[in-house]
Amino acid sequence: MATPPTNITEDEVFDEYVIEDENENQDEDEDENEGEGEDEENIEIIKNSVELPSSQYELDSILSSCQKTTNIRVVDDELTNLLKDWGHLEVLDHFKKEHIDIEVLKNIECHHLGEIMKPFSYGKLILFEAKLKEWRSALGKPLLLYQTSFRPLQNSQCSSEASFSVVSTPTTPKSSRSENSPNSIPLGEILNSNPKTLALAESYEKSKKFQEHQRKELINAIAIYFDQNNLHLDLHSSYKIEQEILERFPTEKLEYYRTSKRGKIYAKFCNIKSSSRTNVTNKSPSPKVEQNEKDTLEIISEEDAEQTYRALKYDNLSCEEFERSWKACINHRLLEIKNASSTSEILNKWPQYKLPSGHRFVDIDYSYLYPNAGSFLNNWETLGEKLLKFLSTDNRVKEKNIREVLIKIKTADSSENCKDAALLWALHGYFVPFQKVIKKDIDGRKHVIRHTIKDSQNSFVWIGNTIQAIEDHIAFLNKMGENIQPFIIVDGVSILNFSEIFLYFDGVKFPFNSFIRAVDICYKIFYLFNLEYPTACSSFWGFIETQYHQGNKKKLCGKTHVLLNEIS
Incomplete structure (x- = not known):
């Protein structure tokens, strides 16, 4: 059988073996052959100490094996250095086990990360994804944000044959959900379950912000997802989803989704659950509004308040005297306003508020009651x-x-x-x-x-x-x-x-x-x-x-x- 042709350089051969060509240099001058006997003696020593390959083909195999070993060592060093620079050296052994090297990282897509990083925490996955995105962008191969196919979840109203872009939000595998919160669903799973939420996430990737109507759509979609999948959304799960929204969409703020203790997502879910009951409760209108968060002064009535009140009611006072008297019984008046059952009761007792210039007295009392309030006017x-x-x-x-x-x-x-x-x-x-x-x-x-x-x-x-x-x-x-x-x-x-x-x-x-x-x-x-x-x-x-x-x-x-x- 013919020996396969090969191209081997002299340096490659002499890395492992020294081969003597006995017929070489026979026609050279005597000066060039000086010391030849000494070289031949050295070659003989090497030949006796090393078992040479029996054929050129075997030699090629040995050299190829050596080259592969060297390449693997270089690739491992590159991966190690890269992970070390990223601060994620702890994933190296796992990557070797899964045959993930530099070349794989150059071609990986976002939707692979959820499975690849399965043994690690969700926080580690997010930080690793950020480093990977930065590195891929520097290479001119940005990390792909979308898949090309979509398989709807069970009970989804979408056709199972639908095909469109899917946002590759890293999701925690279902098996890793907390046993104490069986209904805790990762945000990524919710986003990938509905074409509307996919479009929202795609829009955010382009503009890096949500409009108010888009936030409303996101809140509705999350609540509907729990309802359609017969899952109960408790407060703990809704708080967790709010935090995931802030992580997934960095320009969003908690107050956009939490205007009360329960939050908009939880409130929307409760409204959907009770949607079959169309009755709308309407509290009877009250002339009073709650005083929550209104920092006011501690009010103690003046000792001569009644006397000042009578002067305001019966005496013929000048403008300056009237204003001085008004301020002199201000605590007494504010206490009566606080305890009054209606505005009619207040205005009957203090008819000065109803004068054409009565707004001046409103201004005086408000400024006294809230001395640190801001100024819309200014x-x-x-x-x-x-x-x-x-x-x-x-x-x-x-x-x-x-x-x-x-x-x-x-x-x-x-x-x-x-x-x-x-x-x-x-x-x-x-x-x-x-x-x-x-x-x-x-x-x-x-x-x-x-x-x-x-x-x-x-x-x-x-x-x-x-x-x-x-x-x-x-x-x-x-x-x-x-x-x-x-x-x-x-x-x-x-x-x-x-x-x-x-x-x-x-x-x-x-x-x-x-x-x-x-x-x-x-x-x-x-x-x-x-x-x-x-x-x-x-x-x-x-x-x-x-x-x-x-x-x-x-x-x-x-x-x-x-x-x-x-x-x-």
Whole structure:
């Protein structure tokens, strides 16, 4: 059989063996052969001490084996050094066992990591994936974020033959779930189970942020996943999913998903479970709102308060004397407000609040009660610019007519009052109402309704083109038999074209020259008299509240947290 041809260099042969060619150099000069006898003697010694291969083919096999051993040693060293640089040397033995080397790491995809890193913790997997992504990007071979096929979970409504991109979020294997939390589902498993959540994650990878409607879709999808798979979502599991969301989507914040102790995911799951019961409970309206998180002074009534009160009621005082007397019995008055059962009781005892200049007394009492409160009025110029920029970008306002108003604020030749009013009016297009309530119609019949953006705007500022139209609107509200919370009225044809401004409170219309000042006093009335915000625009007033009381954020909606984060 012919010996396979091979190309062997002289250096490769003499690494292991020395081969003598007896016929070599026979025709060379005598000077060149000097010392030849000595060399031949040395070669003979090597030949006697080493068993030479019997054929060229055997020699080739030996050399190939040596070369492979050298290559394996180099590859192992590269992998060891790489893992050492990443701070993950502890996975080396596992990688060798699974035949994972540098070449494998160059071609691995995200969806492989869940199985490969199975023996290690979820935290180790996340940190390793981050290093791998960075290394692959440096090589010009970015880590693939998507698979090309999708196999739906059991009970999924999607077709089993569906084929589309799947986000390769590392998931903890089902077998590794905590026995104490059998319903604890990794976020990655939920994302990969639904085409909508896959699209959300893909969108995040491109923009590195979620819009508010996308957060809502994610929350809904998580709750629906638990419901459709007959899994119970407890508080512990919902908290865990919230933390996984923050890890998977780094620009998200906890307050976007947790506005109360239970959180939005848990609340949505509970709502789905009880969706078969369509009855909507409606607590009877109360003139009081909870005082949670409102830091106030410890109030002790003045000793001569009754005497000062009588002077205010009966004496003919000058403006300066009246204001001095008003402040002299302020503790006594605030205690009575706190203990009153209704605003009518307060206003009957202190009718000065109902004077055309009564808003001055509201301002005095509020400033005394909350000396450390912020100033919406003083900060409005900067705040207004930020709000206009926020509402005009990223399609945050969906309503076409509101978007048109936002454009006119920048271009129209309207007064500053009108532009300020239009901006706050447009903000209701961002704070879209979501609550369902029971309301009576004009005939006294009850209906379950969901407030609209228009309801929210009208609860804040009502536009009447004549004084008679304004009076008719107030009469209509009184006929409905509901509590009428403070709101602003403008006399004009549109929010960008009006002439007069009033603040309506308990049958009184306070006139104002500044729209922002009217908003300021309206808010202070809510707080001073402990009134509820109108249900239709509670999110709007919750945002305004943050401009006065920075620490009171527990009950804010997710959209408010997003807005505060953007304008801070």
